[in-house]
Amino acid sequence: xFSKATEYALRATIYIAQKSSVDKKLSxxxxxxxxxxxxxxxxxxxxxxxxxxxxxxxxxxxxxxxYITEKNKQLPLKKxxxxxxxxxxxxxxxxxxxxCSETNPCPLHFQYKPIKQELIYLFQTNTxxxxxxxxxxxxxxxxxx
Amino acid sequence: xFSKATEYALRATIYIAQKSSVDKKLSxxxxxxxxxxxxxxxxxxxxxxxxxxxxxxxxxxxxxxxYITEKNKQLPLKKxxxxxxxxxxxxxxxxxxxxCSETNPCPLHFQYKPIKQELIYLFQTNTxxxxxxxxxxxxxxxxxx
DNA sequence: CTAATTAAAGGTATTTTTGTCCTTAATTAA
DNA sequence: TTAATTAAGGACAAAAATACCTTTAATTAG
Numbered sequence: 401x402f403s404k405a406t407e408y409a410l411r412a413t414i415y416i417a418q419k420s421s422v423d424k425k426l427s428x429x430x431x432x433x434x435x436x437x438x439x440x441x442x443x444x445x446x447x448x449x450x451x452x453x454x455x456x457x458x459x460x461x462x463x464x465x466x467y468i469t470e471k472n473k474q475l476p477l478k479k480x481x482x483x484x485x486x487x488x489x490x491x492x493x494x495x496x497x498x499x500c501s502e503t504n505p506c507p508l509h510f511q512y513k514p515i516k517q518e519l520i521y522l523f524q525t526n527t528x529x530x531x532x533x534x535x536x537x538x539x540x541x542x543x544x545x
Numbered sequence: 546x547f548s549k550a551t552e553y554a555l556r557a558t559i560y561i562a563q564k565s566s567v568d569k570k571l572s573x574x575x576x577x578x579x580x581x582x583x584x585x586x587x588x589x590x591x592x593x594x595x596x597x598x599x600x601x602x603x604x605x606x607x608x609x610x611x612y613i614t615e616k617n618k619q620l621p622l623k624k625x626x627x628x629x630x631x632x633x634x635x636x637x638x639x640x641x642x643x644x645c646s647e648t649n650p651c652p653l654h655f656q657y658k659p660i661k662q663e664l665i666y667l668f669q670t671n672t673x674x675x676x677x678x679x680x681x682x683x684x685x686x687x688x689x690x
Numbered sequence: 691c692t693a694a695t696t697a698a699a700g701g702t703a704t705t706t707t708t709g710t711c712c713t714t715a716a717t718t719a720a
Numbered sequence: 721t722t723a724a725t726t727a728a729g730g731a732c733a734a735a736a737a738t739a740c741c742t743t744t745a746a747t748t749a750g
Contacts, residue, residue: 401546401634404708407641414640414652427726436643441709447728461717462725489546495559496552498581507559507679511671515663522656534652549738572696585740592698606747607695695748703740710733718725 406486409445411435413480416456416468417532425465448483455483455528473529481523490520551631554590556580558625561601561613562677570610593628600628600673618674626668635665 402410415434420426428446432439446466449455455475456468481487493500493509494516500506547555560579565571573591577584591611594600600620601613626632638645638654639661645651 401637401639402641404641410640411642425726429726438709440711443727444709444729450727458727459717460715460725460727462719464717464726466727492546494546495555496547496549497556507676508667508671511667515660515667518660518663522653522660526653526656531652570696574696583739586738588697589699589739595697603697604747605695605697605745607749609696609747611697691750693748693750696746698743698745700743701741703738705736705738707736708734710731712731713729715728716726718723720721720723 402486402489403484404441405445406481406484408435408437408442409449409480409484410477411437412442412446413449413455413468413528414531414535416466417473417528418535420465420467422467422469425459425463425467427465431466445484449480451483455479468528470529473532474527476524477526477528477531478520478523480528490516490523547631547634548629550586550590551626551629553580553582553587554594554625554629555622556582557587557591558594558600558613558673559676559680561611562618562673563680565610565612567612567614570604570608570612572610576611590629594625596628600624613673618677619672621669622671622673622676623665623668625673635661635668 412431412435415431416426419434428439428443431437431446432442435442446456446458450458450466453472455472456466457472458464458466478487481489493506494512495506495508497506500509502509557576557580560576561571564579573584573588576582576591577587580587591601591603595603595611598617600617601611602617603609603611623632626634638651639657640651640653642651645654647654
C-alpha cells in the first residue's frame with residue numbers, strides 16, 4: 401500500500417506526537433528504535449517532515465531532538481502523505497490508467513470509487529493527535545520485530 | 546497502490562479476456578500496445594500468468610499467442626494478484642507493523658479494517674469475465690497515453 | 691524438411707527505492 | 721571559549737523494481 405518511506409513517516413510522527421513535548425524532545429536514535437526503522441534513512445524522512453516546520457519541529461545540540469506542537473497535532477494524517485509525496489494514492493486509477501475518469505472509466509472504476517473515498521476520509525478526518533492517543537503508550541511500537 | 550507489474554498483469558488479463566479466443570490468439574506485441582506497457586517486461590508477466598495455465602494460455606509459433614479459456618474467465622481477480630505475488634496487500638498492516646493484530650492493533654487498525662474488507666471483497670467477487678465485459682470494447686485501453 | 695513465426699528463458703541494463711556514512715552547522719553546558 | 725551533542729546536508733552504496741535484448745524452443749505453413 402505505502403512505501404517504506406511513508407510507513408516510517410507515519411509511524412515516526414505518531415510516535416513523536418505520543419511521546420514528545422517542547423521540553424521533552426526525542427532523539428533520532430530513540431525514534432528509529434521505537435518504530436523499528438533504519439536510523440539514517442529515518443533521518444532523511446524526518447528532515448522532510450521538519451522542513452518549514454510543516455509537521456514536526458527539530459532542535460540541534462545537546463538536549464535537542466524532535467517534537468511536535470499542539471497546533472500541528474491538529475493536522476490530518478493526509479498532511480504527512482503530502483510531505484512524503486505519496487498523496488497521489490487518492491487520485492490514481494487502480495489499474496494505473498492515465499486517462500481513467502468518470503466519463504472514461506476503467507472496469508473497476510465505479511466499484512473502487514467508494515473505497516477510495518473511504519481512504520481519503522480516513523486520512524483527512526483523523527488528526528495526528530487522535531492517532532497518537534489511540535496508540536497505546538507502551539505496546540504499540542515495541543515488539544514490532 | 547499496486548506495482549507496475551501488477552497493473553500490467555491486471556490490464557493484460559482483462560484485455561486478453563476481452564479480445565481473445567482459442568482461435569484468435571493475441572500476440573505479445575498487440576497486447577503491450579493495447580495496454581500501453583513495455584513489451585519485454587510484459588512478456589515476463591505474461592509468463593507468470595501462463596505458468597501451469599493458471600490464468601492465461603499461450604501457444605508458440607505462427608498464429609500463436611495468448612488467450613484465456615472460458616473456464617479461467619470465471620476466476621476472481623484475486624487470482625491474478627496471487628500469481629504476481631501482490632496478494633499480501635490484504636494481510637498487511639497499513640503502517641507496516643509486523644505484529645499489528647486484533648489484540649495488538651495499530652492506531653489505524655480498526656478504521657482500516659472495513660476498507661481492507663471491501664478491497665478483498667472487490668477482488669474476490671469480481672471475475673475476469675465480468676471485468677472484461679465492463680471494459681468497453683474500444684475505448685478502454687486506447688488513449689491511455 | 692525448411693523457413694518463418696511466436697513465446698520461453700536467461701542474462702543484462704537502467705531506474706527507483708532504500709539505506710549508509712561523513713562532514714557541517716547549531717546549540718548547550720561547563 | 722571549548723568540548724560535547726545533536727540534527728542537517730550531501731555524497732555514496734546496496735537492493736529492488738522496471739525494462740531491454742539475445743538465444744532457444746515450439747509450432748506451423750509451404
